[in-house]
Each structure stands twice: as C-alpha cells, then as structure tokens.
Amino acid sequence: MVHDERYWYPDDGTIVWVAGYTVVDPDSGRFFANDAPELAARGLVVTGVAGAARFHSGALQSPEVSPGSVLTLRREPDNAHDPNAIAVLASGGAQVGFVPREVAASLAEELDAGGVWSAVVLRERRASPRDPRSGLTMLLARAETIDLQARARR
Numbered sequence: 456m457v458h459d460e461r462y463w464y465p466d467d468g469t470i471v472w473v474a475g476y477t478v479v480d481p482d483s484g485r486f487f488a489n490d491a492p493e494l495a496a497r498g499l500v501v502t503g504v505a506g507a508a509r510f511h512s513g514a515l516q517s518p519e520v521s522p523g524s525v526l527t528l529r530r531e532p533d534n535a536h537d538p539n540a541i542a543v544l545a546s547g548g549a550q551v552g553f554v555p556r557e558v559a560a561s562l563a564e565e566l567d568a569g570g571v572w573s574a575v576v577l578r579e580r581r582a583s584p585r586d587p588r589s590g591l592t593m594l595l596a597r598a599e600t601i602d603l604q605a606r607a608r609r
Contacts, residue, residue, distance in 0.1 A: 456605045457486070458522075460584070472586070475522030475578030476603060478594070484606070489592075498597035500558060501577065504543050507552035508589050515552075515588045519545035523603055526574035526593055528554065530566050539563035543574065543593065551591065562595070575601045 460474040478487045478494060478501065487494055489501040507515045514520065527544040534540035541554040541562060554562065562572060573596050580590040594601060 456603045458605050472581040472583050473578050500595040502555055502558050504552035504591040504593055505555045507591055511551050514545055514549035517545055519547050520551055520576055520591060522576050522579055524576045526576060528572055528574055571599055573598050573601045575603060
C-alpha cells in the first residue's frame with residue numbers, strides 16, 4: 456500500500472479530494488487499478504461503499520471510517536431490495552452502506568456457506584480536504600483480517 460492525498464479530476468468535470476491507500480505490487484511498486492486482474496488472482500476486491508453519502512451520511516463522517524479502519528460485512532438475505540445484500544458496518548456497529556450490488560452477487564453465496572471475507576477502508580472522498588466525506592473505497596479480502604502495510608512512494 457502507498458498512502459496518498461491528492462485532488463482527482465474525474466471525466467465528468469468534477470474535482471474530488473482523495474485521501475488514503477492505493478494497492479501496489481509488493482515487488483515492483485507498480486500501482487494496481489481497482490479492477491486489476493492481479494488483485495482478483497490474490498482474492499482481493501477494491502470497490503466503493505454503495506449508499507454511504509445518500510443514506511448513511513452520519514456514519515460516513517465518523518472517525519471509525521477513516522482510511523485504514525476495519526469494516527465489518529453483514530449479510531442481509533431478507534433485504535427487500537436485494538436478496539444478496541451485504542451491509543458494511545463501521546467498527547462501532549453503525550451502518551456505513553452496502554457492498555455494491557454487482558460485487559455482493561458474487562460474494563453472498565460464499566458468505567452464506569460460511570466463507571470469511573474482511574474489509575478495510577482504503578480511501579475517502581471529499582470535495583476538498585475541509586469538506587465532509589462524500590464516499591469511501593474499501594478493500595475486500597478472502598481472509599480473517601487485512602493487514603495494510605504502507606510503503607514509501609518511489
């Protein structure tokens with residue numbers, strides 16, 4: 456992991472402040488895109504937290520969801536909107552949002568069968584460093600825990 460804080464300029468013309476960790480290759484230091492096949496090969500998924508700003512803005516501002524914070528995943532098979540729903544909780548138990556529907560569809564069956572997945576906050580998004588958080592990116596891993604090991608930028 457490499458820790459970074461910077462402005463990001465998405466294709467839609469907005470400006471977003473991003474702070475937190477980016478996954479890098481441990482040997483070469485090369486940055487991995489969120490959808491890099493090398494991450495999937497290692498059983499890792501990088502994804503946003505769905506519904507965080509819209510439905511869980513209070514929890515989104517908590518220090519419990521700063522970059523590097525551990526998150527808990529909780530299956531919600533009786534969810535009226537999605538039978539594959541997986542809630543994302545901060546360490547204190549407040550719901551921050553959901554695993555996005557397309558990712559949850561591939562994880563739900565494994566979780567229901569007793570599979571173990573962990574989550575940690577990788578990055579936060581804000582309009583500027585002084586504004587409230589507007590979103591989170593998390594790292595999911597097929598493991599009991601995730602140990603982020605930050606390295607210096609090359």
